Each structure stands twice: as structure tokens, then as C-alpha cells.
Amino acid sequence: MDTKKPANIDEYIGAFPNDVQEILEKVRATIQKAAPDAKEKISYSMPAFEQNGIVVYFAAFKNHIGLYALPSGHEAFREELSKYKSGKGSVQFPLDQPMPYDLINKIVKFRVKENLEKAKKK
Numbered sequence: 001m002d003t004k005k006p007a008n009i010d011e012y013i014g015a016f017p018n019d020v021q022e023i024l025e026k027v028r029a030t031i032q033k034a035a036p037d038a039k040e041k042i043s044y045s046m047p048a049f050e051q052n053g054i055v056v057y058f059a060a061f062k063n064h065i066g067l068y069a070l071p072s073g074h075e076a077f078r079e080e081l082s083k084y085k086s087g088k089g090s091v092q093f094p095l096d097q098p099m100p101y102d103l104i105n106k107i108v109k110f111r112v113k114e115n116l117e118k119a120k121k122k
Contacts, residue, residue, distance in 0.1 A: 009028060034108035063096070073114075
């Protein structure tokens with residue numbers, strides 16, 4: 001990947017090999033569909049979607065796609081995510097396995113709803 005910070009998600013995705021670009025575009029489209037009002041941005045040098053705060057980040061690595069739905073998004077789907085390597089607020093989807101787009105969709109919808117509820121309380 002380029003060492004220059006990407007200005008937008010298109011630049012970020014464009015820095016990867018074609019096969020990884022295809023997966024990243026599908027992840028992006030899945031997030032866009034689940035969070036149609038979210039705005040795209042680059043944050044911490046990763047693609048991010050923001051709606052009443054960060055909904056989710058995603059990033060590509062040598063052997064996996066990382067999804068960062070903050071601790072709450074991972075906690076809510078702990079059982080479904082248990083077969084993947086994960087941390088407190090991250091999960092790794094191996095590139096040599098099918099991407100769980102349905103699960104990504106559910107996590108993103110959960111995070112949008114959570115952010116909306118937090119925004120209403122403010």
C-alpha cells in the first residue's frame with residue numbers, strides 16, 4: 001500500500017491489488033446500503049462512515065479485512081464473530097474465506113441505531 005495518506009476512500013481502495021479492491025468495494029457498498037445517510041471519510045488513515053459519530057471503520061491488511069465497529073458493535077454480535085480473530089473493538093475477516101457481508105450489514109445497522117439513540121439523549 002501507498003505510504004501517502006489517502007484523501008478519500010477511492011484513493012484508499014485504489015492502493016490495493018485488484019482482488020482486494022473488489023472485496024473492499026463490496027464491503028463499502030454493504031456499509032453504504034446499511035447506513036445510507038452516513039458520510040464517508042478517512043480517519044486514522046482508514047475508511048470510516050460517520051452518522052451521529054463514527055459508525056464503523058474498515059481496512060485492508062496482507063491477509064485480512066479489519067472491521068472496527070467499536071466495542072459495542074462487537075459485543076452485540078460476539079457469538080457470530082466468535083469464529084474470527086478479534087479484539088475489543090476489531091475483527092479480522094480472512095481474505096482466503098468468504099466475506100460475511102450479511103454480518104457486516106447487521107453490525108452497521110446496529111451501530112447506526114446505537115449512534116442515533118445516543119444523539120437523541122444529548
